[in-house]
Amino acid sequence: MTTGSSPSGTDSPTAPSESRRARRHDATRAEILDAAWQIVRRDGLTGLSLRDLAAQVGMRAPSLYSYFGSKHEIYDAMFRQGYQQMLLGSPELPEDTTEETLVAFAHEAALRFFDFCVAEPARHQLLFLRTIPGFEPSPESYRVAVEAYDRTVGGLRRFPQVSDADLDLWTAALTGMVSQQLANDPGGTRWRDQVPRVVEMLLAETLGTSQP
Amino acid sequence: MTTGSSPSGTDSPTAPSESRRARRHDATRAEILDAAWQIVRRDGLTGLSLRDLAAQVGMRAPSLYSYFGSKHEIYDAMFRQGYQQMLLGSPELPEDTTEETLVAFAHEAALRFFDFCVAEPARHQLLFLRTIPGFEPSPESYRVAVEAYDRTVGGLRRFPQVSDADLDLWTAALTGMVSQQLANDPGGTRWRDQVPRVVEMLLAETLGTSQP
DNA sequence: CGGAAATCCTAACGCTGTTCGGGCCTGGTG
DNA sequence: CACCAGGCCCGAACAGCGTTAGGATTTCCG
Numbered sequence: 001m002t003t004g005s006s007p008s009g010t011d012s013p014t015a016p017s018e019s020r021r022a023r024r025h026d027a028t029r030a031e032i033l034d035a036a037w038q039i040v041r042r043d044g045l046t047g048l049s050l051r052d053l054a055a056q057v058g059m060r061a062p063s064l065y066s067y068f069g070s071k072h073e074i075y076d077a078m079f080r081q082g083y084q085q086m087l088l089g090s091p092e093l094p095e096d097t098t099e100e101t102l103v104a105f106a107h108e109a110a111l112r113f114f115d116f117c118v119a120e121p122a123r124h125q126l127l128f129l130r131t132i133p134g135f136e137p138s139p140e141s142y143r144v145a146v147e148a149y150d151r152t153v154g155g156l157r158r159f160p161q162v163s164d165a166d167l168d169l170w171t172a173a174l175t176g177m178v179s180q181q182l183a184n185d186p187g188g189t190r191w192r193d194q195v196p197r198v199v200e201m202l203l204a205e206t207l208g209t210s211q212p
Numbered sequence: 213m214t215t216g217s218s219p220s221g222t223d224s225p226t227a228p229s230e231s232r233r234a235r236r237h238d239a240t241r242a243e244i245l246d247a248a249w250q251i252v253r254r255d256g257l258t259g260l261s262l263r264d265l266a267a268q269v270g271m272r273a274p275s276l277y278s279y280f281g282s283k284h285e286i287y288d289a290m291f292r293q294g295y296q297q298m299l300l301g302s303p304e305l306p307e308d309t310t311e312e313t314l315v316a317f318a319h320e321a322a323l324r325f326f327d328f329c330v331a332e333p334a335r336h337q338l339l340f341l342r343t344i345p346g347f348e349p350s351p352e353s354y355r356v357a358v359e360a361y362d363r364t365v366g367g368l369r370r371f372p373q374v375s376d377a378d379l380d381l382w383t384a385a386l387t388g389m390v391s392q393q394l395a396n397d398p399g400g401t402r403w404r405d406q407v408p409r410v411v412e413m414l415l416a417e418t419l420g421t422s423q424p
Numbered sequence: 425c426g427g428a429a430a431t432c433c434t435a436a437c438g439c440t441g442t443t444c445g446g447g448c449c450t451g452g453t454g
Numbered sequence: 455c456a457c458c459a460g461g462c463c464c465g466a467a468c469a470g471c472g473t474t475a476g477g478a479t480t481t482c483c484g
Contacts, residue, residue: 021430021482028431046345050472062473063432071472130395131343133258168392168403169410176388180380183342191380198381201417205409233451233461262441274442275463283441 029067032057033077040078040122045131048074072135075126080141082127083148089116090151097159103203105155110174110199113152114192117178124182128175166206173198241279244269245289252290252334257343260286284347287338292353294339295360301328302363309371315415321364322386322411326404329390336394340387378418385410 035056039048050061050071068074091108094101117124125131127145137145153171156162177198181191247268251260262273262283280286303320306313329336337343339357349357365383368374389410393403 025430044345049470051470059431060433061471062434062475065473066431129341129343131341133256165406169406169413172388172392172403172410173385174388175391176384176386179387179391180384191384194377194381197417198384201381201413204416205413237461261439263439271462272464273440274444274465277442278462 025067028057029077032064032067033074033081036074036078040126041120045122045125072132075132075135076138076141079126079137080144082123083141083144085123086113086116086127086148087144087151090148091155093151093155094158097161099161099207102156102159102161106199106203107196109152109155110170110195113174114178114181114195117175118181118186118192121182121186124178128178162206166202169205170202173202237279240269241289244276244279245286245293248286248290249293252338253332257334257337284344287344287347288350288353291338291349292356294335295353295356297335298325298328298339298360299356299363302360303367305363305367306370309373311373311419314368314371314373317367318415319408319411321367322382322407325364325386326390326393326407329387330393330398330404333394333398336390340390374418378414381417382414385414 032053036048036053039053039056043052048071050064053074054061054064064074068077089112091105091112094105117128150157153174154167156170157164157167174195177191177195181188185191244265248260248265251265251268255264260283262276265286266273266276276286280289301324303317303324306317329340342348362369365379365386368382369376369379386407389403389407393400397403
């Protein structure tokens with residue numbers, strides 16, 4: 001429609017059906033996901049119903065099954081999108097492993113991760129809390145999640161001063177701060193203000209135990 | 213049944229119906245709650261259905277409404293019970309505020325709290341994660357929750373060395389450790405083993421900032 | 425142009441929490 | 455003791471949920 005009719009010279013013969021129809025399909029899929037995020041932001045993660053979602057894009061509920069195999073598949077696509085957004089906002093991986101670089105990277109990564117989580121509570125709930133009864137991310141989506149994790153908190157693993165046990169402490173402390181912030185002071189900064197302090201504390205512990 | 217028939221001399225005339233009928237009612241309520249805990253342990257917190265629960269106690273679903281106004285009222289009663297169990301296992305509140313007492317109390321309270329949480333994941337989910345869509349504890353149940361909290365982690369507030377900001381760190385770190393343990397190593401001790409280390413770290417931070 | 429595939433619909437299934445109405449049975453009272 | 459109000463329990467049903475079946479309609483490709 002937009003670019004008119006194109007001859008069959010641009011698409012390769014091995015994948016001829018990768019045009020027109022498939023493009024429209026993907027566009028509708030994206031439109032459904034956008035509507036889903038909108039509903040989820042308004043009504044909460046579990047407030048999403050297929051009839052509402054279908055109505056939002058001018059359909060009835062069964063038509064959604066042309067684009068997603070189930071409601072959980074929609075959640076799975078949103079899960080993957082969420083971690084891709086996290087990947088986008090992740091800090092640059094450090095080049096050297098000096099202590100100054102470690103300190104700077106730790107502060108940067110921690111605060112970015114914290115802000116990413118509290119920016120959208122519904123997304124945080126989907127990505128980090130297992131709150132949807134039967135939902136478990138697909139292997140492909142889980143792969144994206146691991147990659148995003150490695151780029152942020154997991155980036156500390158590049159430093160030989162940081163052990164795996166240390167990393168467990170970092171993730172537990174940071175996710176704990178986020179959960180408390182969202183549960184007890186949503187929209188505020190009561191826990192966020194203490195993130196630098198927590199990072200300093202964790203750095204002292206991490207560096208203190210590795211080279212006494 | 214157990215003590216035979218009692219004359220009308222023991223109950224006051226202002227509350228005459230506080231026997232027999234009401235006692236049976238409370239007993240059935242307790243039986244329903246016990247069955248609910250059993251189902252929840254087996255099928256998860258959200259796996260509880262009123263028809264299943266009713267069948268477990270030899271009833272049909274509508275009969276449950278003679279004992280609880282709604283499913284959320286059942287969750288609320290379980291919520292209160294859960295925090296009463298937490299209250300039962302809480303450590304003795306310290307008498308003095310010396311540093312040795314603080315250190316000992318912190319280690320004791322932290323480990324007890326951790327073990328209490330991981331002992332029953334469904335209970336932890338009900339008490340600490342807000343995972344049931346429309347559920348919010350009633351004011352009376354919330355009162356019990358606050359009391360239980362004050363007896364454990366909140367007991368640190370008795371020490372003048374511990375500020376409110378410090379307390380936020382304690383709760384965030386501990387609940388974070390618990391969540392990581394349950395999510396990534398259920399039944400294991402990967403995070404539990406680090407609880408003493410976290411306590412020492414928090415103690416160092418708390419004591420270090422209050423009296424430099 | 426013909427046929428296949430994708431899309432969208434209505435209807436319906438089984439499940440959920442919840443309400444209604446009516447039987448039954450029992451405890452307190454005249 | 456007889457009575458009857460009230461608590462208890464149940465079958466039926468309602469609205470909502472995710473999901474499926476089957477039939478139209480549209481759209482694209484050979």
